[in-house]
Amino acid sequence: MKPSKPAETQTATLAEIAREAGVSAPTVSKVLNGRADVAPATRTRVEELLRAHGYRRRRAEASRSPLIDLVFHELESAWALEVIRGVENVARAAGLSVVLSESAGRLTPGRTWADQVAARRPHGVVLVLSGLDEPQRALLTSRSIPFVVMDPAGDPGPDVPSIGATNWQGGLAATRHLLELGHTRIGAISGPSRMMCSRARIDGYRAALETAGLPADPSLVAAGDFHHDSGYRLGLELLGRPDRPTAVFAGNDLQALGLYEAARELGLRIPEDLSVVGFDDLPVARWVGPPLTTVRQPLTEMAEAAARLVLELGAEREERATRVELATSLVVRSSTDVSPALRR
Amino acid sequence: MKPSKPAETQTATLAEIAREAGVSAPTVSKVLNGRADVAPATRTRVEELLRAHGYRRRRAEASRSPLIDLVFHELESAWALEVIRGVENVARAAGLSVVLSESAGRLTPGRTWADQVAARRPHGVVLVLSGLDEPQRALLTSRSIPFVVMDPAGDPGPDVPSIGATNWQGGLAATRHLLELGHTRIGAISGPSRMMCSRARIDGYRAALETAGLPADPSLVAAGDFHHDSGYRLGLELLGRPDRPTAVFAGNDLQALGLYEAARELGLRIPEDLSVVGFDDLPVARWVGPPLTTVRQPLTEMAEAAARLVLELGAEREERATRVELATSLVVRSSTDVSPALRR
Structure with a gap:
């Protein structure tokens, strides 16, 4: 049929x-x-029909387990713990437990994962990755299991409820701080350009330079991947140039730490010879030497917001696409100082 | 009745x-x-009888959800992510999902938690804390839900299956490394003394000093709490003394980073004026300046072993108490160097 x-x-x-x-x-x-x-064949046929009809279980029919699913693209992320803590806070208050999984390097979780979720019927799913593919979405929708995307790596689309942070504003604030300290050659090491959050940060950096009347020098912007090693490697390149920048805005804290290592290796002192700003404000930012000036991304609060939103969606009759961005803020510590030019 | x-x-x-x-x-x-x-009263009466009789569900009766429970004493621990990753690896391979919870500062998870676990019937429970109290144990046992304690803070007792690391050997190796570099005044900052793992590390430190013919100076050993701040605070005290140590063995990596900060504040260079050894080998140990010499505790492997053991226990007919300790190993980086006395 x-x-x-x-x-x-x-x-x-x-x-x-x-x-x-x-x-x-x-x-x-x-x-x-x-x-x-x-039987598997029956199952496939029924699933196809559910999808074709856009079937959506009525709330009253959907019995739920006292669980929230939390899915990471990769648990390697140093900030995963901040996110887990946020979801855990909301879940505990609601009498729910958190099921944690990892999509293991794939940008959308595997089909098996969606089946497991459908079988365990959680109150909702918080995804810390780009999103779900169409069959996965249909599977959750047909079971009336709401989901929210947190800190999307890519553009989650207007019809997907998501929680983000004001990345562009963060890049702007970081760069303005460096400009106010008198720096005029300001480099940037970005995250992967396929991720909207890293694009937004770099766009904020450019906007700050341009509104200050400084043309952005494309050769001072290096594209990395949010890992320590790319901060180190690209840092060596940027700082090894004869016309090296006196300040660098790093895509995140881990890259900033890689940049620290590159500076040490080249005998450059932070902040005397080089100012550094990070992004995220992981606990480690306070502990490194010198303590890192960074843009605070409220990861725990974002995760709390995502978990609360997914529970709200589950309690409502209608689907609703919401995009919330929580504010970032600059935390000034000891890795930034006035430009060497001004101190001469 | x-x-x-x-x-x-x-x-x-x-x-x-x-x-x-x-x-x-x-x-x-x-x-x-x-x-x-x-009815609650009925429930309580039945629970009491189950406990009094030491009732244990037959395996065949116990239908299980495809879940493993992972319970943390606190998710603050910087190494929680390494543990989560290990349990997640084993769970994924077995087609199971991980339910994460936090006992929120209590050393044994709350009664509500035990009820929730009994209701969701996981394949097993991995506890990253001191253990369960008697009613909780009885509750899990009566449902035939096995549990394993990982890295016990206290002594889990001989009848509790547990996975640890060779903490004593780690303290010994760290201190021997410092002795080989010619240090004779070696301080130590420990974790809380109620935790067996921190006692074992300090005992290993003392054993190294004593077998080298150096009497341990009790005033050089400061008891902290495994957090960055205690490393900083106790570091200021130890390093502020006129007869300050030339090397310090820190209870863990976070305390070592606190010690770094204290040294910076006092104008002491690492490793020229002060050698530092940590414990754990968190990712951050590689990233700080200078990269930290530390005792590697194989946290991910320990968590994998705990998850595997709990699945094995679930598949067996008989209870079995197993204690496994995985080996620690010294990772030498740049925070340790020959004693200043030898360089003069």
């Missing part, structure tokens, strides 16, 4: 899906509940 | 428990499955 065309509004009931699939209504129900005792 | 005396071996069946509690067998079954539709 061929699936009918996607319905514009949800019209198909569970009974209609069952009839179209040639199975009983309890069988469709079993598929929705992730039960194992359904 | 009064509970009978604890049985020496499990003799009571579910039917007997039901008879003694004056309820039906399905009601006992509901309690075991964490179902909400049982």
